[in-house]
Amino acid sequence: xxxxxxxxxxxxxxxxxxxxxxxxxxxxxxxxxxxxxxxxxxxxxxxxxxxxxxxxxxxxxxxxxxxxxxxxxxxxxxxxxxxxxxxxxxxxxxxxxxxxxxxxxxxxxxxxxxxxxxxxxxxxxxxxxxxxxxxxxxxxxxxxxxxxxxxxxxxxxxxxxxxxxxxxxxxxxxxxxxxxxxxxxxxxxxxxxxxxxxxxxxxxxxxxxxxxxxxxxxxxxxxxxxxxxxxxxxxxxxxxxxxxxxxxxxxxxxxxxxxxxxxxxxxxxxxxxxxxxxxxxxxxxxxxxxxxxxxxxxxxxxxxxxxxxxxxxxxxxxxxxxxxxxxxxxxxxxxxxxxxxxxxxxxxxxxxxxxxxxxxxxxxxxxxxxxxxxxxxxxxxxxxxxxxxxxxxxxxxxxxxxxxxxxxxxxxxxxxxxxxxxxxxxxx
Amino acid sequence: xxxxxxxxxxxxxxxxxxxxxxxxxxxxxxxxxxxxxxxxxxxxxxxxxxxxxxxxxxxxxxxxxxxxxxxxxxxxxxxxxxxxxxxxxxxxxxxxxxxxxxxxxxxxxxxxxxxxxxxxxxxxxxxxxxxxxxxxxxxxxxxxxxxxxxxxxxxxxxxxxxxxxxxxxxxxxxxxxxxxxxxxxxxxxxxxxxxxxxxxxxxxxxxxxxxxxxxxxxxxxxxxxxxxxxxxxxxxxxxxxxxxxxxxxxxxxxxxxxxxxxxxxxxxxxxxxxxxxxxxxxxxxxxxxxxxxxxxxxxxxxxxxxxxxxxxxxxxxxxxxxxxxxxxxxxxxxxxxxxxxxxxxxxxxxxxxxxxxxxxxxxxxx
Numbered sequence: 033x034x035x036x037x038x039x040x041x042x043x044x045x046x047x048x049x050x051x052x053x054x055x056x057x058x059x060x061x062x063x064x065x066x067x068x069x070x071x072x073x074x075x076x077x078x079x080x081x082x083x084x085x086x087x088x089x090x091x092x093x094x095x096x097x098x099x100x101x102x103x104x105x106x107x108x109x110x111x112x113x114x115x116x117x118x119x120x121x122x123x124x125x126x127x128x129x130x131x132x133x134x135x136x137x138x139x140x141x142x143x144x145x146x147x148x149x150x151x152x153x154x155x156x157x158x159x160x161x162x163x164x165x166x167x168x169x170x171x172x173x174x175x176x177x178x179x180x181x182x183x184x185x186x187x188x189x190x191x192x193x194x195x196x197x198x199x200x201x202x203x204x205x206x207x208x209x210x211x212x213x214x215x216x217x218x219x220x221x222x223x224x225x226x227x228x229x230x231x232x233x234x235x236x237x238x239x240x241x242x243x244x245x246x247x248x249x250x251x252x253x254x255x256x257x258x259x260x261x262x263x264x265x266x267x268x269x270x271x272x273x274x275x276x277x278x279x280x281x282x283x284x285x286x287x288x289x290x291x292x293x294x295x296x297x298x299x300x301x302x303x304x305x306x307x308x309x310x311x312x313x314x315x316x317x318x319x320x321x322x323x324x325x326x327x328x329x330x331x332x333x334x335x336x337x338x339x340x341x342x343x344x345x346x347x348x349x350x351x352x353x354x355x356x357x358x359x360x361x362x363x364x365x366x367x368x369x370x371x372x373x374x375x376x377x378x379x380x381x382x383x384x385x386x387x388x389x390x391x392x393x394x395x396x397x398x399x400x401x402x403x404x405x406x407x408x409x410x411x412x413x414x415x416x417x418x419x420x421x422x423x424x425x426x427x428x429x430x431x432x433x434x435x436x437x438x439x440x441x442x443x444x445x446x447x448x449x450x451x452x453x454x455x456x457x458x459x460x
Numbered sequence: 461x462x463x464x465x466x467x468x469x470x471x472x473x474x475x476x477x478x479x480x481x482x483x484x485x486x487x488x489x490x491x492x493x494x495x496x497x498x499x500x501x502x503x504x505x506x507x508x509x510x511x512x513x514x515x516x517x518x519x520x521x522x523x524x525x526x527x528x529x530x531x532x533x534x535x536x537x538x539x540x541x542x543x544x545x546x547x548x549x550x551x552x553x554x555x556x557x558x559x560x561x562x563x564x565x566x567x568x569x570x571x572x573x574x575x576x577x578x579x580x581x582x583x584x585x586x587x588x589x590x591x592x593x594x595x596x597x598x599x600x601x602x603x604x605x606x607x608x609x610x611x612x613x614x615x616x617x618x619x620x621x622x623x624x625x626x627x628x629x630x631x632x633x634x635x636x637x638x639x640x641x642x643x644x645x646x647x648x649x650x651x652x653x654x655x656x657x658x659x660x661x662x663x664x665x666x667x668x669x670x671x672x673x674x675x676x677x678x679x680x681x682x683x684x685x686x687x688x689x690x691x692x693x694x695x696x697x698x699x700x701x702x703x704x705x706x707x708x709x710x711x712x713x714x715x716x717x718x719x720x721x722x723x724x725x726x727x728x729x730x731x732x733x734x735x736x737x738x739x740x741x742x743x744x745x746x747x748x749x750x751x752x753x754x755x756x757x758x759x760x761x762x763x764x765x766x767x768x769x770x771x772x773x774x775x776x777x778x779x780x781x782x783x784x785x786x787x788x789x790x791x792x793x794x795x796x797x798x799x800x801x802x803x804x805x806x807x808x809x810x811x812x813x814x815x816x817x818x819x820x821x822x823x824x825x826x
């Protein structure tokens with residue numbers, strides 16, 4: 033009996049030892065694999081497109097790569113959750129552990145400041161044909177410290193106002209007549225009195241939706257020059273106050289009651305269900321409209337440039353950033369050059385609902401709505417950078433601005449405090 | 461180590477009390493020949509090497525010094541210190557390195573100015589980050605929220621848990637079913653409970669506002685109103701964890717001999733008086749251990765808030781140190797500042813655990 037138990041205990045010990053050894057070998061094997069990417073045969077790219085349009089677009093991009101470069105294996109790894117929160121956390125960890133991927137998806141512009149010291153140089157790739165082919169804002173915003181650091185894959189438009197056609201018709205509002213913020217407010221008021229629908233759908237679970245609305249209103253009431261002055265921290269405080277005041281009027285009177293507990297998807301759903309008339313969003317919102325059956329552009333939903341921003345195209349870019357100390361420096365550059373090519377931009381954008389940053393892409397494959405957006409993009413007087421999506425302000429200020437919105441402007445709406453903190457944050 | 465193997469082999473061959481210098485030398489000799497005394501396989505092989513082969517081997521000075529050193533260690537820390545080391549040393553080193561080493565490193569980083577993706581500069585250490593944290597109103601507010609959450613959540617959980625435990629203990633009908641129902645929410649993950657409390661708190665369709673509407677209250681904007689949101693979060697967490705407090709109390713109540721109840725009854729105490737004077741004082745141990753676990757859960761409310769909004773920024777009015785810390789570290793790459801906030805959070809946790817450890821130590825439980 034005693035012997036039995038002793039043997040058992042020893043067996044357990046041996047088994048545990050064996051497991052431990054196997055585990056160590058396994059770990060050693062993993063790290064070995066991880067280091068093996070330097071041969072140039074594989075290129076590891078991290079991105080955050082895990083669902084819906086994004087996933088389809090990423091898949092299409094990956095298969096376009098396989099066709100173009102069958103000799104280099106693409107490890108296209110999606111990291112989903114919390115917008116891009118998890119993706120950014122993983123990238124932060126890997127960069128600070130000196131284990132960068134060959135490339136990762138992220139915003140260019142001021143957002144690149146965050147990666148100070150770990151950015152590679154893509155100047156050779158840009159000089160080799162990309163420079164002239166993309167709009168000048170794209171090439172400017174991909175530069176940091178005098179060198180190119182990223183290549184854009186596509187652009188979303190931010191100054192959009194989408195509407196449900198039947199709801200605005202029920203109220204007798206013609207969205208095309210709205211050419212100023214005050215006209216928009218009048219229209220919202222008409223909808224409130226004439227129908228039982230929500231005049232404006234808004235999601236406030238996270239502060240970025242309100243921040244981008246404030247940005248759009250600022251562009252509308254202040255104009256392009258003032259907007260640029262504000263985001264560059266060169267004054268314009270009275271214009272910011274005006275924008276907050278106008279936004280307060282909208283948020284206090286015309287949005288859905290449950291705004292604070294819903295996210296963007298649910299708010300967008302209200303347009304599709306016919307519960308709400310308008311929504312301000314980037315044109316990723318249109319992707320959801322397109323995927324809904326019997327919900328056609330110009331028949332069931334419509335688009336209007338955000339009132340007062342006609343002739344402008346507020347820029348948003350998705351790009352692939354190229355880190356230094358790259359595990360696959362050459363294959364990584366091949367990937368970046370591919371991202372900037374016609375083929376990749378068509379493959380990605382037609383599913384993502386964004387538009388190519390190249391100026392020489394034919395519109396046939398993009399459907400009526402995106403074709404119009406491409407026309408607007410090409411003919412825009414100015415293309416101001418988006419405030420809420422990393423292009424206009426450095427990441428730390430962006431986080432602080434979201435804090436200002438969350439603390440001072442998510443109900444109760446404190447115009448004075450929000451204005452002061454907003455301006456001091458940008459100028460700080 | 462050698463003596464460990466040596467003793468082990470002696471124990472195997474049933475000669476555990478008998479030990480001679482000859483055996484020592486033999487074992488050493490066997491090691492020198494590259495035959496480590498086998499300790500596996502269940503066959504007492506090691507002792508077999510002791511028969512004559514190495515009786516003339518003389519231990520080197522070095523080995524003698526080692527032996528004396530090990531003996532001194534044994535004298536200092538107890539007889540089995542060296543022999544038992546293969547069992548406690550690896551986990552001790554792993555814990556020391558990965559837990560306490562990591563904490564120490566975190567403290568070290570918080571003294572630097574580390575940000576971005578460069579390397580930390582350890583040459584200039586100061587308390588600048590702590591000064592910044594104490595001067596930052598959002599950190600102060602987050603600390604206050606963390607504290608309020610901790611106290612309110614733990615207090616309500618304990619009181620509620622005790623009341624339910626007393627009810628269940630009084631053999632009400634379906635007491636087993638009730639116990640399961642109360643405990644069940646604890647088995648759910650924060651991700652699930654956060655999502656469904658988000659739905660329940662919804663302004664238009666949420667069940668909470670619907671129920672309040674029946675008695676002509678509300679609707680309230682639980683998530684959007686900064687004065688309500690922390691209370692709403694505490695309520696949701698209490699719902700999830702009061703069952704745990706109940707189970708701990710129930711176990712303690714069942715351990716109280718029924719004579720105590722009877723004696724109180726004989727003395728003519730009313731039921732509330734009996735519980736207040738006789739029973740509740742005996743639940744002190746249960747209260748302390750439940751309180752510690754609940755407080756640790758409260759400090760981990762990060763998961764709940766993260767799932768609630770799907771990001772690192774909780775609704776206005778519910779920001780806690782944990783979320784603030786992650787925002788600073790991962791969104792702004794202010795590693796040093798994030799570490800300083802982490803240290804503050806760690807000190808709060810120590811403040812919770814410390815008195816408990818002291819209490820246990822005084823009662824000779826540690």
